[in-house]
Amino acid sequence: MEKVLSMSLGEIVLKGKNRGQFMSKLLGQIKKAISDLDHGNVYHSMGKIYIDGYRDEKELIKRCKHIFGIVYICPCIKVKSDLKEIEEAVVSFVGEKLKENPNFKTFKVHCKRAYKSYPMNSMDFNNKLGGAILKNFPLKVDVHNPDFYLYLDFKKEYSYIYTEKIKAYGGLPRGTNGRGLLLLSGGIDSPVAGFLMAKRGIALDVLHFHSYPFTSQRGEEKVIKLAEKISSFSGKMTMYSVNLLNIQKEINKNCPEDQMTLLSRRFMMRIADKLSLDNSYDAIITGENLGQVASQTIDGLKVTDIITRKLVFRPLIGMDKINIIDIAREIGTYETSILPFEDCCTVFLPKHPSLRPEVEEMENSEEALDIDKLVEQAINDMKIIKIGGNHEKE
Ligand code: ATP
Ligand code: MG
Numbered sequence: 001m002e003k004v005l006s007m008s009l010g011e012i013v014l015k016g017k018n019r020g021q022f023m024s025k026l027l028g029q030i031k032k033a034i035s036d037l038d039h040g041n042v043y044h045s046m047g048k049i050y051i052d053g054y055r056d057e058k059e060l061i062k063r064c065k066h067i068f069g070i071v072y073i074c075p076c077i078k079v080k081s082d083l084k085e086i087e088e089a090v091v092s093f094v095g096e097k098l099k100e101n102p103n104f105k106t107f108k109v110h111c112k113r114a115y116k117s118y119p120m121n122s123m124d125f126n127n128k129l130g131g132a133i134l135k136n137f138p139l140k141v142d143v144h145n146p147d148f149y150l151y152l153d154f155k156k157e158y159s160y161i162y163t164e165k166i167k168a169y170g171g172l173p174r175g176t177n178g179r180g181l182l183l184l185s186g187g188i189d190s191p192v193a194g195f196l197m198a199k200r201g202i203a204l205d206v207l208h209f210h211s212y213p214f215t216s217q218r219g220e221e222k223v224i225k226l227a228e229k230i231s232s233f234s235g236k237m238t239m240y241s242v243n244l245l246n247i248q249k250e251i252n253k254n255c256p257e258d259q260m261t262l263l264s265r266r267f268m269m270r271i272a273d274k275l276s277l278d279n280s281y282d283a284i285i286t287g288e289n290l291g292q293v294a295s296q297t298i299d300g301l302k303v304t305d306i307i308t309r310k311l312v313f314r315p316l317i318g319m320d321k322i323n324i325i326d327i328a329r330e331i332g333t334y335e336t337s338i339l340p341f342e343d344c345c346t347v348f349l350p351k352h353p354s355l356r357p358e359v360e361e362m363e364n365s366e367e368a369l370d371i372d373k374l375v376e377q378a379i380n381d382m383k384i385i386k387i388g389g390n391h392e393k394e
Helices: 010-014 016-033 057-065 083-100 122-136 189-199 217-234 245-254 257-278 298-305 321-331 359-366 371-380
Strands: 002-008 042-045 048-052 072-080 106-113 148-154 158-162 179-183 203-210 237-243 283-285 311-313 383-387
Touching: 002 057, 002 158, 010 016, 016 042, 016 048, 016 057, 057 072, 072 083, 083 122, 083 148, 083 158, 106 122, 122 148, 179 189, 179 257, 189 203, 189 217, 189 283, 189 321, 203 217, 203 257, 217 237, 217 321, 217 383, 237 371, 245 257, 245 371, 257 283, 257 298, 257 359, 257 371, 298 359
Parallel strands: 106 148, 179 203, 179 283, 203 237, 283 311
Antiparallel strands: 002 048, 002 072, 042 048, 072 158, 148 158, 237 383
């Protein structure tokens, strides 16, 4: 009898021809993420990944929860696929479970049998193990709403017994869906947008705009902290930190006041576009959300979207703020996002932002600016910051 962590993998097991590639990526990422912890073999068998012989279960689960592609994590015991051994293990496992949860009164056995030619079917296992539990403990069966489930994965050589299915985030392993450049502000939305796209397998780097010295050093530190939080899911990242102040001053001096926000945002997209082309990012990611502020109306989005030739992902576009906040809390970015520091967009906030902006209008205003030079200067002066991640980028 041995303690083992089993992980179920959701979508990856459906991935047909790419399945092997996804699986080996995921195995590699798990091994790296836990390389400094005591553990035995990490291997996959029939659509699940297993970690043997570990010590610090809590820390292991915490690390694995941050790896996309894993749907459930289950602390199990592993026994030879022999009915007597299984029965004994079930009784000892349930005994421990009841010590931890003395209030449990009801249970249900749920068996999955991958070894189909074995003479007992799932129902036979459920009955046999249910009987053993009833004989040894003052518990009752409740098939609809049990206090706990006793799961058995019955496989040819070894079987796995567990009572807990800890939910992880699912998604696809990091780096299996190209590379994205996340426009990361200090707000609530963009970290959530980065998390959601990373969950679909995009490897991330981040681009942040500030207006130093109008915005503070501590504002930048806040964004670095947010990037660190995202990187605990998405792996090591590069952060490009670009000073937008000169561009904002030029817009302020030469263009209509009501267009300030949108003209700044068009420059953000130009810089993102250029960095994406130069560094081969497949997509730009923003935390934009339809109707949230004046610059994110249909017309506002149209005049900024038209700037770039790259795919732009806006995973929050149709979400309600309350749901975005729920995710921000869940991934641990919310508390940092609400720290009160100036954002570069608020430095030259127009009193009455343009409500029905037109592309042509914007282009006319920009004729007063040397666009290419301003973009080039901003990129030449940008700072590059390496962001940690508790697992390596391949
Ligand atoms: P957030 O909460 O992400 O700051 P927001 O609701 O405040 O978003 P805006 O400030 O209009 O909305 O920004 C919309 C999107 O543009 C952001 O989600 C982000 O992707 C990008 N963005 C805005 N400001 C910056 C910035 N200073 N640096 C990098 N990207 C930015
Ligand atoms: Mg913002």
